[in-house]
Amino acid sequence: MATVLLPSHVASHRRAAFSGGSHHPLPLTDLLVCATRAAASRRPRSIAVSCRVATRAKESPSAGPPPKALAKEAHKYFDHAVVSVRAGDGGHGAVLNMPPGPSTDAAPKARGGGGRVDKSKGKKGSGKKVSYKRNYDGSVSLPMGGHGGDVVLYADEAEETLLEFHSKARHCAKRGGNVGANGTMSSRMHNGSAGETLRIPVPVGTVVRRKKGSVLADLAHPGDEVLVARGGQGGISLIDAPEYRRGKAMALSPNVMRDVTDKVLTHGQPGEEISLELILRVVADVGLVGLPNAGKSTLLSAITLARPDIADYPFTTLMPNLGRLGGDPSLGALQFSSGATLADLPGLIEGAHLGKGLGRNFLRHLRRTRVIVHVVDAAADDPVNDYKIVREELRMYNPKYLERPYVVVLNKIDLPKAQDRLSSLAFDISSVGCEECHDKNGSIEKLTRNKSRHHASEDDDKDLGDYPRPQAVIGASVLRHIGIDEMLKEIRTALAKCSDRMSLEP
């Protein structure tokens, strides 16, 4: 049995009573509902990454950092990449000769059937039929070069990192096809084929911006897409007629070549080229934070199908692991709405907001989370101080993180050291912060706080006591499956509470 201590009941909390056993069988089937793309363990994935890197590197050795560094330190590169993309050029038009037939000297009257083929007889006695495709206004339709391929980025759930963009940093769409004419106008002339749109998949949650410029799109949902480079327009075709036949040619179509310099019009336009910065922000409802070794990955694997690396040394987690928490079965048909995605972030250490440890990179992945689960090793030397260190790092990076609903999990209570001091730890942690309530407009009103406030106007002047207390402090052992149900209940309550009032940051 585990202890659940809600802040409001801290004074009268009850002591934890353990049922002596180390194993507490958990109805996992209730909890593990959906596998996610992150369900596979991270080790094979990182191997796959390094293999891919090695192959690609042979193709374009100059692009991105050396593959060795990429494979070894993937965590430095997985969520940021600079790429350049180029749309396809337009295909070329053609300079066409007029066929020898003389009956082409006058445009027929405008008629409804655009694009129809006009088959008029040649000069009496010539016996030749001259036929053209015509526009709606009766003018001769001249073929155009194909449009160059556009470049589109789209959010694909199958993608997990931006690592591939380090080994292939340049992407080009195909050019449009040229007019396939043999030099003489005829009804069988075709437009050049359009270049295929180059669709590049990126992980869901990728922010696309111009290099050192404005944000173009935030691909936060599967299927979101943005056109980043437009293909060039195809060149037009012109008629090359000798001087004495120009009048006739002009009557056929306004798009005739007037002089030699107009030839340039037949060239397709170049496709757009742009350098882009891709920034991945993990999309998850719940973010797991804590010092290294607190048990975040173990927690993730206990309540979802995700299988992150777990080991007894700090920074086992180098990249965020995602897991999908199933809906609450007690809600019946509504249970689907109570499901959530959890992100296990690499451990934070003091100075993380300045880049220490794995640093700032990972703090940004909390941006899209709605609820924070703070895992504290209750068997550590000074768990309350550990708790404050992480809260302080969050505050220094982005004070808004501290305003989000959060649940504290005092982990490893299966160890005697943690067991003995659980109650006092829960009390101390619950006491850091102020109580809050939400008015009708959803803004947070501070009612009471346990510390005197000196400066409350600016975030910089606030301290941890100015931010809300945890919604709950729960004693648990995620390894032994103790306290899991209580923890899940609190996480779901926090999610339900914030779903209406919290708007996600961009």
Ligand SMILES: Nc1nc2c(ncn2[C@@H]2O[C@H](COP(=O)(O)OP(=O)(O)OP(=O)(O)O)[C@@H](O)[C@H]2O)c(=O)[nH]1
């Ligand atoms: N006794 C006990 N050990 C635990 C418990 N939860 C996790 N551990 C152990 O603590 C160690 C660290 O666990 P992880 O889940 O890798 O910790 P983490 O917070 O993800 O660590 P980082 O990846 O460094 O951030 C592992 O050896 C786990 O087996 C628990 O409830 N009880």
